Amino acid sequence: MDGEFQVRTARLADAESIYALIREHTTELVPRSLGNVVENIDRFLVAEGPDGVLAGCIAYQVWPEIGDPLKATVELQSVAVRAACRRRGIGSLLVKGALARVRALAPADVTVLTLTPEFFATLGFREIPKTRIMHKLYTGCINCTKHTDPFTCPEKAMALEI
Numbered sequence: 001m002d003g004e005f006q007v008r009t010a011r012l013a014d015a016e017s018i019y020a021l022i023r024e025h026t027t028e029l030v031p032r033s034l035g036n037v038v039e040n041i042d043r044f045l046v047a048e049g050p051d052g053v054l055a056g057c058i059a060y061q062v063w064p065e066i067g068d069p070l071k072a073t074v075e076l077q078s079v080a081v082r083a084a085c086r087r088r089g090i091g092s093l094l095v096k097g098a099l100a101r102v103r104a105l106a107p108a109d110v111t112v113l114t115l116t117p118e119f120f121a122t123l124g125f126r127e128i129p130k131t132r133i134m135h136k137l138y139t140g141c142i143n144c145t146k147h148t149d150p151f152t153c154p155e156k157a158m159a160l161e162i
């Protein structure tokens, strides 16, 4: 990782850049409206270059399990690095930054649904059966506009025990 990029908490002033970055990745990422980005801005981190330009973003969301707070899943979402800035460690830095934040909640694990499992594997994530995240499927995937069935969706479910 070249040290010119810093990961920091997102601010409202980042919302439009985050929205634009997510829109550049319609295949890999679940779309978000600008309003949704603003509403969830406190769960976003961004990577910023020396010129102040946003190089990447990440968010997380807590999915509750009925009746068992300790089985809530924390999911990493909207993980994106600007194409020109890839393979310089920025994605890894963003995931590590989000994990540091999420650790304070002390969840059993952190999950992700991804088309790039190789990237998350380098950070210790391992593939899990989607049946382990039924609460995510029923509350999140059920509203997916890209795939009608999470079990035929090409995204892999992965988890990191923390």
Ligand SMILES: CC(C)(COP(=O)(O)OP(=O)(O)OC[C@H]1O[C@@H](n2cnc3c(N)ncnc32)[C@H](O)[C@@H]1OP(=O)(O)O)[C@@H](O)C(=O)NCCC(=O)NCCS
Pocket: 025, 028, 029, 077, 078, 079, 080, 081, 082, 085, 086, 087, 088, 089, 090, 091, 092, 093, 112, 113, 114, 115, 116, 118, 119, 120, 122
């Ligand atoms: C996936 C993504 C976030 C990775 O960001 P990045 O800054 O390039 O990642 P890093 O530089 O930290 O990569 C660390 C390691 O992960 C692996 N890796 C990264 N991107 C990879 C890819 N596309 N395919 C396979 N392995 C990959 C490599 O082993 C890499 O190490 P190396 O460069 O020394 O070989 C970025 O490619 C991206 O924004 N993709 C489009 C959106 C997306 O797919 N997001 C994930 C959806 S959950």
